[in-house]
Amino acid sequence: xxxxxxxxxxAGIIVITMMIFMGGDLxxxxxxxxxxxxxxGSISATMIRxxxxxxxxxxxxxxxxxxxxxxxxxxxxxxxxxxxxEIARKQGPxxxxxxxxxxxxxxxxxxxxxxxxxxxxxxxxLERDRDNFLMHLDEGSKIYRAIGDCAPAFxxxxxxxxxxxxxxxxxDPSKLGPFMATALLATLYGALVANLFCLPIADKxxxxxxxxxxxxxxxxxxxxxxxxSKSPTLVREMLLxxxxxxxxxxxxxPVPA
Numbered sequence: 001x002x003x004x005x006x007x008x009x010x011a012g013i014i015v016i017t018m019m020i021f022m023g024g025d026l027x028x029x030x031x032x033x034x035x036x037x038x039x040x041g042s043i044s045a046t047m048i049r050x051x052x053x054x055x056x057x058x059x060x061x062x063x064x065x066x067x068x069x070x071x072x073x074x075x076x077x078x079x080x081x082x083x084x085x086e087i088a089r090k091q092g093p094x095x096x097x098x099x100x101x102x103x104x105x106x107x108x109x110x111x112x113x114x115x116x117x118x119x120x121x122x123x124x125x126l127e128r129d130r131d132n133f134l135m136h137l138d139e140g141s142k143i144y145r146a147i148g149d150c151a152p153a154f155x156x157x158x159x160x161x162x163x164x165x166x167x168x169x170x171x172d173p174s175k176l177g178p179f180m181a182t183a184l185l186a187t188l189y190g191a192l193v194a195n196l197f198c199l200p201i202a203d204k205x206x207x208x209x210x211x212x213x214x215x216x217x218x219x220x221x222x223x224x225x226x227x228x229s230k231s232p233t234l235v236r237e238m239l240l241x242x243x244x245x246x247x248x249x250x251x252x253x254p255v256p257a
Contacts, residue, residue, distance in 0.1 A: 002066065002067055002068055002069050002204075005066055005067050005200075005201075005204060006067060008200065009196070009197070009200075012196045013196075016192065016196075028181070029185065029188070030185075031181060031182050031185040031186070031189075033158075033162075033182050033186075034158050034182050034185040034186040034188075034189050035189065037154055037155075037157060037158035037161070037186050038151055038154050038155060038158065038186060038189040038190050038193060039193075041150065041154035041157065041158075042147050042150040042151045042154055042193065043147070045146070045150045045154075046143060046146050046147050046150060049146050050139070050142075050143060050146070054139045054143065055143065057136045057139060057140075058136060058137075058139035058140035058141075058142070058143045059140065059143055059144075061136050061137060061139075061140050062137070062139075062140025062141060062143065062144055062201065062205050063140075063201075065137060065140070065205060065208050066201045066204050066205055066208075070208070070211060070212070070215065071102045071103050072101075072102065072103050072106070072215070073215075074211075074214060074215055074218060074242055074243055075243065077103075077106070077215055077218055077219060077222070077239070078218070078222075078236060078239045078240060078242075078243070080101065080103075080106065081106075081218075081219070081222035081223075081226070081235055081236075081239060082232045082233075082235050082236040082239075083232075084096065084099055084110065084222075084226060085222075085225070085226045085230065085231070085232040085235040085236075086232040087099060088113070088226050088229070089229070089231065089232060093113055093114050093115075093116060094114070096110050096113055096114040097114045103219075105126075105129065105130070105133075105216055105219055106219050106223075108126070108129070109122065109126055109219055109220070109222075109223035110223070112125070112126075112223070112227075113223060113226055113227045117227075119224055119227055119228065122223060122224060122227055123220065123224060126216075126219070126220045126223065127220060130213075130216040130217065130220065133212070133216070134209060134212060134213055134216075137205060137208070137209045137212065138209055140205055141202050141205035141206045141209060142202075144198045144199075144201045144202040144205065145198065145199065145202035147193070147194075147198045148193070148194040148195075148197075148198030148199035148202060149194070151189075151190040151191075151193040151194040151198065152187075152190040152191055152194050153190070154186070154190055155186045155187040155188070155189060155190020155191060156186075156187065156190070157186070158182065158183065158185075158186025158187070158189075158190070159183040159184065159186050159187045160183075161182075161183070161186075162179050162180065162181075162182040162183025162184075162186060163179075163180075163183050165179040165182075166179035166180050166183065214242055217242070218239055218242045221238070221239065222235060222239055225238065
């Protein structure tokens with residue numbers, strides 16, 4: 001689990017809730033009309049922007065990756081691929097059949113090598129898998145950003161609707177308060193949906209997309225070198241190029257060739 005995402009979201013909710021109870025009660029800040037405007041409007045606008053397939057893949061994948069951590073960091077992958085290269089050098093492709101890993105994409109590459117597929121087949125299939133995954137993750141980021149862009153706008157629309165209703169009923173003072181509350185709550189809901197949830201999620205997904213792109217490209221290159229019978233030392237040294245320079249010396253000594 002990505003603890004920072006969960007902590008940040010919970011902390012934001014707690015702060016807003018505390019401010020509400022310090023100045024009144026929760027019931028004052030609940031408006032069904034404002035919720036319908038914000039959520040109904042934002043979702044409707046997002047459905048217009050994206051095809052159904054993008055929504056079905058992007059929303060759940062985005063929510064999943066926003067709250068989970070990668071199983072292996074780039075640091076861990078370099079070590080893992082060097083270890084696998086050592087096994088392949090000593091035991092051959094057959095030895096890779098017993099290798100276990102928590103990273104599904106890496107496991108797929110290991111299986112291709114163990115089954116004896118050629119370099120072009122491995123490269124084409126892994127690159128296609130990587131590109132499809134990154135496309136869906138990018139769609140998730142764009143969808144959450146689209147909702148975050150729409151929510152404040154529909155908050156303003158809700159405010160305008162409330163203001164029109166308020167001015168249309170100036171002769172009835174009992175209706176002025178409820179209409180004004182709906183107008184202001186629509187703006188509040190829109191700001192919260194955008195700035196506490198959707199836009200932070202979109203930014204988190206964009207960062208994870210960049211990390212996943214690096215990690216999966218690193219895996220592809222590592223698997224291809226293992227298939228090409230490169231030495232563990234060469235595998236490690238070439239894969240270290242994917243890491244920031246300040247982190248390369250912290251990776252430990254290369255696996256002996």
